[in-house]
Amino acid sequence: MKEPSLFSIRSRVFATLITFSLYFSPLSAQVNSSQTFIPEPEMFSGIVDKKIVSSKSMMVVTANAYASEAAYGILKNGGNAVDAAIAASIMLTLTEPNATGIGGGGFLVHYDANNQQIKTYDGRETAPALANPERFLLASGLPMMFEDAITSGKSVGTPGILKMLEQVHQAHGKLSWKKVLEPTIRQALKGFVVSDRLHILIDKDPYLKKNPEARKYFYDEKGQALQVGTLLKNPVLAKVLSEIAEHGSRAFYEGWIAKDIVQAVQMTDRPGDLSEQDLLAYQSKERGVLCNSYRSFNICGMPPPSSGTLAILQMLGILESFPMSDYPVNTWQAVHLFSEAGRLAFADRDEYITDPDFVVPPIHGMLDANYLNKRRETIRWDQSLKKALPGKPEGVVAEYYPDSYSEPAGTSHISVIDSLGNAVSLTNTIESQFGSRIMVDGFLLNNQLTDFSLVPAVDGKKVVNRVEANKRPRSSMAPLLVFNQKGDLIMNLGSAGGSGIINYVAKTLVAYIDWQMNIQEAISLPNFGSRNRETELEQSGNWSPMIKDLKDRGHLIRYFDSPSGLQGITRGSNTSEGRFSLQYLNPSNPKDWVLFGGADPRREGVVLGD
Numbered sequence: 001m002k003e004p005s006l007f008s009i010r011s012r013v014f015a016t017l018i019t020f021s022l023y024f025s026p027l028s029a030q031v032n033s034s035q036t037f038i039p040e041p042e043m044f045s046g047i048v049d050k051k052i053v054s055s056k057s058m059m060v061v062t063a064n065a066y067a068s069e070a071a072y073g074i075l076k077n078g079g080n081a082v083d084a085a086i087a088a089s090i091m092l093t094l095t096e097p098n099a100t101g102i103g104g105g106g107f108l109v110h111y112d113a114n115n116q117q118i119k120t121y122d123g124r125e126t127a128p129a130l131a132n133p134e135r136f137l138l139a140s141g142l143p144m145m146f147e148d149a150i151t152s153g154k155s156v157g158t159p160g161i162l163k164m165l166e167q168v169h170q171a172h173g174k175l176s177w178k179k180v181l182e183p184t185i186r187q188a189l190k191g192f193v194v195s196d197r198l199h200i201l202i203d204k205d206p207y208l209k210k211n212p213e214a215r216k217y218f219y220d221e222k223g224q225a226l227q228v229g230t231l232l233k234n235p236v237l238a239k240v241l242s243e244i245a246e247h248g249s250r251a252f253y254e255g256w257i258a259k260d261i262v263q264a265v266q267m268t269d270r271p272g273d274l275s276e277q278d279l280l281a282y283q284s285k286e287r288g289v290l291c292n293s294y295r296s297f298n299i300c301g302m303p304p305p306s307s308g309t310l311a312i313l314q315m316l317g318i319l320e321s322f323p324m325s326d327y328p329v330n331t332w333q334a335v336h337l338f339s340e341a342g343r344l345a346f347a348d349r350d351e352y353i354t355d356p357d358f359v360v361p362p363i364h365g366m367l368d369a370n371y372l373n374k375r376r377e378t379i380r381w382d383q384s385l386k387k388a389l390p391g392k393p394e395g396v397v398a399e400y401y402p403d404s405y406s407e408p409a410g411t412s413h414i415s416v417i418d419s420l421g422n423a424v425s426l427t428n429t430i431e432s433q434f435g436s437r438i439m440v441d442g443f444l445l446n447n448q449l450t451d452f453s454l455v456p457a458v459d460g461k462k463v464v465n466r467v468e469a470n471k472r473p474r475s476s477m478a479p480l481l482v483f484n485q486k487g488d489l490i491m492n493l494g495s496a497g498g499s500g501i502i503n504y505v506a507k508t509l510v511a512y513i514d515w516q517m518n519i520q521e522a523i524s525l526p527n528f529g530s531r532n533r534e535t536e537l538e539q540s541g542n543w544s545p546m547i548k549d550l551k552d553r554g555h556l557i558r559y560f561d562s563p564s565g566l567q568g569i570t571r572g573s574n575t576s577e578g579r580f581s582l583q584y585l586n587p588s589n590p591k592d593w594v595l596f597g598g599a600d601p602r603r604e605g606v607v608l609g610d
Contacts, residue, residue, distance in 0.1 A: 055609020106428030113421030123164025125157030133456030153272030155447035237442030308478025332549035365393030425479035496565030503529030520598030
């Protein structure tokens with residue numbers, strides 16, 4: 001396989017890098033009994049201009065050039081969307097280890113174009129069988145410092161991504177399992193070029209080098225981060241993947257790899273209780289698809305334990321009553337409405353969403369049109385809600401204390417559409433930047449259990465998202481597929497970014513549908529919104545014309561450098577550079593369909609098509 005072209009122009013491209021922000025101090029924040037909000041700790045590394053890409057028959061977009069090349073190669077060699085997505089996901093273990101890998105989990109939405117069927121798959125990590133709600137409490141009864149929790153064995157959940165990918169492959173794959181793992185095995189032996197972003201993250205991470213295996217892999221003999229352009233090989237990972245390619249995921253969940261994982265978790269300064277039995281017992285799950293309409297479109301994605309799709313659908317359900325096309329993004333009205341809708345959705349998310357196998361969420365009540373209208377009526381033009389309270393949707397089964405903690409942003413998204421129209425939207429993660437920082441056999445383990453509340457109860461009420469044995473922590477990941485009134489797939493979208501995913505994806509949908517931007521313009525648009533706290537505005541935006549209007553209405557402003565990782569594909573006629581228009585979004589002849597792809601300029605995403 002030829003080297004991805006991105007790296008041949010690396011120096012020129014990253015000469016345009018702007019506004020580097022360390023943005024890592026949140027790891028030092030205390031988590032108190034009210035669950036202090038913790039911003040994303042994955043560092044911002046700059047913005048690189050991206051151009052929209054068009055293709056006639058197939059397309060893949062990922063956050064990393066090597067992953068896009070692997071997926072595209074699979075498509076060119078007869079694989080389908082599932083095969084390509086798996087190849088990309090496995091490659092990211094090697095080339096984007098800060099964000100995802102086989103030591104983590106993910107959610108996948110699949111569309112079978114032949115029978116027009118949508119399925120969702122849950123590969124979220126689970127808490128060990130020995131886990132209890134007091135997992136992250138000290139002897140004093142106070143929660144651990146957040147960075148201590150993240151970088152401990154206690155944070156490691158049973159990885160689920162491989163089981164999920166194998167389940168999806170067995171149901172929908174075309175090429176052999178071994179074939180789709182081969183690109184990463186070859187690349188691990190050959191080596192990959194350390195990029196500017198990866199170098200920055202390694203260099204600035206204060207915890208990674210404390211793990212002996214990670215220090216040996218990511219740093220030179222003097223303890224300095226590997227330089228940009230270094231060819232980094234990973235033969236240990238190649239050996240692990242060769243075992244998995246030959247024997248399936250069971251080679252990971254039992255045997256020597258499983259033993260190594262358990263030993264690594266238990267050998268830390270703050271050991272965890274993950275066991276070989278936990279790995280052996282793990283099961284990925286097929287879940288029912290969650291869909292709702294916005295304007296004339298049907299938006300479909302993951303149900304809980306992801307809160308992502310549900311919160312986005314709530315936001316859009318609230319915004320649908322407003323003529324958003326009359327309030328373009330450069331107006332205070334647009335930011336005000338979007339932020340207020342976010343406050344209302346996040347209030348409900350924090351109150352009601354967790355693993356549905358433990359607490360049944362009131363999904364139908366939360367999406368009921370009458371309920372959303374009542375929520376919308378609380379929005380005022382003259383005054384921000386500032387801190388919205390949860391509503392009372394029909395179907396609430398018990399009263400819990402809300403968990404407003406927002407998970408970190410070590411995540412990556414993959415969107416694929418193949419030549420037959422099959423699609424995969426896959427968001428995968430190891431949770432925080434470099435996960436738990438525990439490296440074993442060439443890959444990093446997740447810290448997904450810190451997506452649970454660190455405190456089990458507040459004021460005598462149980463926290464809905466508290467730790468429990470075999471439970472899956474709440475997520476905000478939101479891989480989506482969007483369909484028109486005819487049932488045609490017209491959009492494949494998702495993002496990295498912790499709880500910010502909800503606002504990032506919702507922003508992109510509104511920008512595409514209401515503001516008639518093409519997919520790249522919508523993704524590149526500066527991020528904004530609220531997670532039921534401050535109104536957040538990305539540093540790169542031109543917000544000055546509206547700041548006075550927002551502050552006059554009580555908005556507390558927080559500027560931030562966004563670590564989003566949006567990737568998306570749209571389908572339509574080859575008109576207006578892929579901008580939305582009902583006139584050309586529904587070609588009468590399927591041969592007139594054209595794919596348009598966009599990648600987040602805040603990361604190293606690459607779109608490839610044919």
